[in-house]
Amino acid sequence: MKKYILLGCGLLWMVAAQAQNGKWQNLFNGKDLKGWKQLNGKAIYEVKNGEIVGTTVLKEPNSFLATEKNYGDFIFEVEYKLDNDFNSGIQFRSQSKADYQNGRVFGYQMEVDPSARRWSGGIYEEGRRGWLYPLDLNPAAQNAYKPNAWNKYRIECRGSEIRTYINGIAASHLVDAELPSGFIALQVHGIGNKQEDAGKHIRWKNIRIMENPPASQYSPYDTIYVVNNVPNTVSEQEKRNGVRLLWDGVSTKGWRSAHKATFPEKGWEIKDGTLSVLPSDGGESTNGGDIVTEEEFSAFDLEFDFKLTEGANSGVKYFVTEKESGPGSAIGLEFQILDDAKHPDAKLGAAGNRKLASLYDLIPSYKFTNSHKKIGEWNHGRVVVYPDNRVEHWLNGHKVVSYVRGDNIYKALVARSKYQKFPNFGEAEKGHILLQDHGNAVSFRSVKIKILR
Template sequence: MKMRFLLPCLFLAVVSQATAYGQSSRGWVNLFNGKDLSGWKQLNGKAKYEVKNGEIVGTTVAGEPNSFLATQKNYGDFVLELELFVDPAMNSGIQFRSESRTDYQNGRVHGYQAEVDPSARAWSGGIYDEARRGWLYPMEINPLAKNAFKNNQWNKYKIECIGNQIRTWLNGVPTACLVDDKTPEGFIALQVHSIGKNDQPGKQIRWRNIRIQTSGIKAAPADRIFVVNTIPNYVSPLEKAQGFSLLWDGKTTKGWRGAYKKTFPAKGWAIENGELSVVKADGGESTNGGDIVTESQYAAFELKFDFRLTKGANSGVKYFVTESEGNKGSAIGLEYQVLDDEVHPDAKLGRDGNRTLASVYDLIKSKRPANVLRPIGEWNQGVLRVFPDKRVEHWLNGQKVIEYTRGSKEFLDLVAISKYKNWPNFGMAPKGHILLQDHGDRVSFRSLKIKML
């Protein structure tokens, strides 16, 4: 992927409403003249779009696919503001930096979408990649913002795109921050979601006060919401402001060594194209290059890491590794399991699925939602949070799948019936190394980032 210059976020001051369509007030330009759909075109489905009482009204039509009312112009860097009022029983979204090309699914609209979700799921303000990669910023990442959307009221959206940084606000609440360089510019579109042939048509969404600023824009200051960053081995300015740094530099073995060793393994690991990979061997545990560990030890931290599996592969990310048990196979520690559940037999071993992907290996089964895992050969993001009060969380692609407390009765009871029952004080070290496991299968890692908690 190409790296583009990314400005840090800066909050924009509230600016007075533009006085006339096509005219600007402090750089703002109205995209809707309040009278007709000049400057817009309809794409894909045949939902009904019309102008009533100075508003754009979208109405569902049975059996129609997703419909979009798109700007005729494309926009790259901008700040967009609009208000919307949606039927609580329907779904919608605001497309931006989006495209419709004959060479992509016969013109299907695709690109970034700010979600409009009145349902109990409450993912309004999240970022979805329409007809392409799916969810990029699900709102489980930022649960405090799930209450920002108000049903049966006008809701104000703000979308800021500057360079690779994309941010959304809903009713003044920061909802999403995405660093991504897939599409640098495209149109803006108002979605009426598809409904089935047998669904009741006629549900409506209304839009008003649609305006954009493309010159003299400034990015907002850093806040504390989670940053999803898809650019490999790159710490964005906002992540730096939150305290993140690279745990692996994407190029060398600096900061890492073999478990129980003073140097990095001479074989068994490969560094290519910004990826740190286990070299395919015999599928045995620590029989080729062996595990690698950080030179530093960590107590309370947040770790982000991308991983990519090959078919049937097994690996893991371990934490609180002390290397105190002696050089016998893989080093011991709590483990975020990395596994092809569909093929590798280990997924069916253990107890009640506690060896499946994103589980605490042999202790706690991952509560993984359906379809959250991306297919074999694609990159997934894991997040591991270890708090000072001994709480631990495992996350996968923006969904929390594990939460437990080291040293609790529940934790100790699980250790007592696991393969670790004979290890004194298993998982209770005050600090330890972070480990990437060599299980003899090709597994790749990148974008390893850490901050202290």
């Protein structure tokens, strides 16, 4: 009899769990904060007129009203309104652990950012990696936020795929496997000692979630840019967008030595999904030498992850024609890869045009706060060449260089550079993509390309 009762309870529990999956559930009952708990700072959270109201408090760190339950795959919706413009966000798949910064909340955050940069709807990782999807990557969503009005946020999480929407507009699309589940939380951002920001309010209502929703409940695929942090993979949306791997993560297929027919016999290593230059004497192409794609490209969106060692120098070049010969690296436009603090090349050139992510010896890169990762961490580089010859360099989600290949300004810069001796430098109709051997240990992965037409 006891066995029968336990089995019956188990079946009832399973039926109840299944009933929740694929069904909308309210996370806020409109009366009190049952099912929620406050973490970190001591901002004020209270219920008024069927809304949760958060109020800023002086000298308190970021405060979070978190669900007591964790969620993995789900669709989440909430409406919010700012009484005054200030920063906030919706945490999801987030954690608070005693052994991590004394319980500091960390995890994904759908940003509420009414400032001039207009990044509301982007994805930030609170307490750890920082910006994962800044809205510079999707300018079409930067006008979706409505000031002094109710805004509707939607978050979709399915496995490693994360998508956000603001007022029905696709804002960000992230593929990331770091946090498979965690709590949801409403943030009141800390204001420090700013008296003028004390007592500001943010309001939330119509808070609901659908756990383990069927595929039919997710939004249809769109065409916005995808940030994919899972190494050497191409997501389904990336494929639809025309993205493919340029290096397969396991072999030398599609690559060869510059000016040669085969891949270098030494100086490069493929291991654990990374393609690495082995350290030698610090000279240009004196060990294994540069490697280039077998294909040539005209207009494209190139992406790559790279990791520097201390004092290292390397580069990713494009429009490499191999028409020039001589010692050193093959000639081409270069996305500079450099330890700016420890390599002497950072102090050469003009106005910092040999620093990380610069168009080497021509245009210095703009340095954003937190745009550079620490030495030994992976960075994400991107070079976009449009059919009309506009070119952009991106570093960790920030556009840091912009120019027009072949215009008068470009020609003037070339005329004052080390490249002035090469006729029509960088203006070829098409060329190879090159990874540079500069004699220092540097690693690459997730090398991808999309052809632009």
